[in-house]
Amino acid sequence: MTSTPYARLLTLPNAEQAALTIRAKALIFHDAKSLALLRQVERIACSDANVLIMGESGTGKELVARHIHAESERRGPFVAVNCGAFSDNLIEAELFGHEAGAFTGAQQARAGWFEAAQGGTLFLDEVGDLPLAMQVKLLRVLQERQVVRLGSRRPIPVDVRLVAATNVHLEQAVQAGRFRLDLYYRLNVAPVLLPPLRERTGDILPLVHYFIDYYSQRMDSDRPRLSDEATQMLRAYAWPGNIRELENVVHFALIVCQHGRIEAGDLRLPGLPLQTAESRPPATTPEPCDGLAAIRSGLYRLLDLDTPHVYERIEELLFTAAFAYCQENQVRTARQLGISRNILRTQLKRFGLIRDTGLEAAGEAAGT
Numbered sequence: 284m285t286s287t288p289y290a291r292l293l294t295l296p297n298a299e300q301a302a303l304t305i306r307a308k309a310l311i312f313h314d315a316k317s318l319a320l321l322r323q324v325e326r327i328a329c330s331d332a333n334v335l336i337m338g339e340s341g342t343g344k345e346l347v348a349r350h351i352h353a354e355s356e357r358r359g360p361f362v363a364v365n366c367g368a369f370s371d372n373l374i375e376a377e378l379f380g381h382e383a384g385a386f387t388g389a390q391q392a393r394a395g396w397f398e399a400a401q402g403g404t405l406f407l408d409e410v411g412d413l414p415l416a417m418q419v420k421l422l423r424v425l426q427e428r429q430v431v432r433l434g435s436r437r438p439i440p441v442d443v444r445l446v447a448a449t450n451v452h453l454e455q456a457v458q459a460g461r462f463r464l465d466l467y468y469r470l471n472v473a474p475v476l477l478p479p480l481r482e483r484t485g486d487i488l489p490l491v492h493y494f495i496d497y498y499s500q501r502m503d504s505d506r507p508r509l510s511d512e513a514t515q516m517l518r519a520y521a522w523p524g525n526i527r528e529l530e531n532v533v534h535f536a537l538i539v540c541q542h543g544r545i546e547a548g549d550l551r552l553p554g555l556p557l558q559t560a561e562s563r564p565p566a567t568t569p570e571p572c573d574g575l576a577a578i579r580s581g582l583y584r585l586l587d588l589d590t591p592h593v594y595e596r597i598e599e600l601l602f603t604a605a606f607a608y609c610q611e612n613q614v615r616t617a618r619q620l621g622i623s624r625n626i627l628r629t630q631l632k633r634f635g636l637i638r639d640t641g642l643e644a645a646g647e648a649a650g651t
């Protein structure tokens with residue numbers, strides 16, 4: 284949960300462009316709206332104010348929170364917690380820690396996330412999901428700057444900057460009585476509103492090219508070109524799932540594209556017919572393999588309904604089924620899936636279907 288401070292890797296000379304490293308990934312902002320936002324975020328980062336980041340899912344709230352931490356004076360860790368991931372019973376112990384015996388199963392004392400973020404930044408994602416009783420406790424911690432572990436009375440001073448994020452309208456939650464107004468004011472000292480991708484269309488192509496580079500490198504394959512038609516489609520699409528959706532679409536296109544070129548048919552966008560093994564013009568005459576083609580087109584139809592998690596699972600299923608169907612022959616599997624052997628090997632390693640050792644090189648030479 285902790286992270287090291289992030290370094291600025293690349294600052295493009297043009298003030299209209301910025302790419303800042305965030306761990307292995309960069310924060311890409313090109314649209315004028317995004318650049319104005321970036322300047323605002325960097326001013327906020329220098330203060331020690333609590334920040335509330337608002338935006339639809341997948342707009343980059345966590346990346347921005349990390350950037351705020353990286354640009355701040357704080358040298359402690361960045362700790363990210365998703366408030367929606369814990370049951371009402373657990374969340375208090377997670378945030379504030381507990382002593383041994385504080386509740387059934389608490390055999391040892393444990394520090395909570397506030398203590399873990401000492402001297403750094405605590406990122407509370409989905410803060411709107413906090414139960415009302417916890418909201419009162421969080422407010423007290425923010426006012427008194429100390430936590431009391433469950434099962435203890437001893438206050439522990441904490442020096443933590445809070446960055447909270449929400450993809451629901453907290454003001455509406457306040458009006459509906461689901462979120463406390465006093466906490467809302469405490470969190471919302473410095474608001475950051477991340478617009479959806481459809482409102483900063485100047486970011487779309489830089490993000491596409493960035494993810495093509497990023498995943499080509501990770502897949503250890505050559506960077507494919509993007510056809511004009513694919514470019515138009517990516518630019519015109521509304522991206523309801525924002526940058527997370529764009530990232531998945533590009534990643535998938537890299538897996539299925541052929542001849543070093545991403546075509547419109549490689550884009551997994553709702554409403555677009557995907558090229559399947561049957562519809563794609565073959566590079567070489569394929570062996571008849573109806574069973575696999577059926578699996579493949581069926582899975583692709585399912586992919587239109589994906590969440591990132593389902594997408595990962597389906598990809599794993601696809602590669603596992605194809606590899607088994609082709610009796611673990613990499614040449615045949617790559618041909619049947621219509622991808623290069625480099626990409627196939629990357630995926631097989633990713634899903635643990637082959638070992639990540641030099642040994643398979645011998646098998647490859649033998650065409651297995």
Ligand SMILES: Nc1ncnc2c1ncn2[C@@H]1O[C@H](COP(=O)(O)OP(=O)(O)OP(=O)(O)O)[C@@H](O)[C@H]1O
Binds near residue numbers: 309340346
């Ligand atoms: N400006 C950006 N540049 C590069 N990648 C980005 C950018 N914004 C978001 N991403 C990528 O998009 C994905 C989603 O980002 P992130 O998790 O920060 O979104 P979020 O708004 O916190 O989503 P959620 O509300 O669902 O938690 C991540 O893989 C992240 O790396």
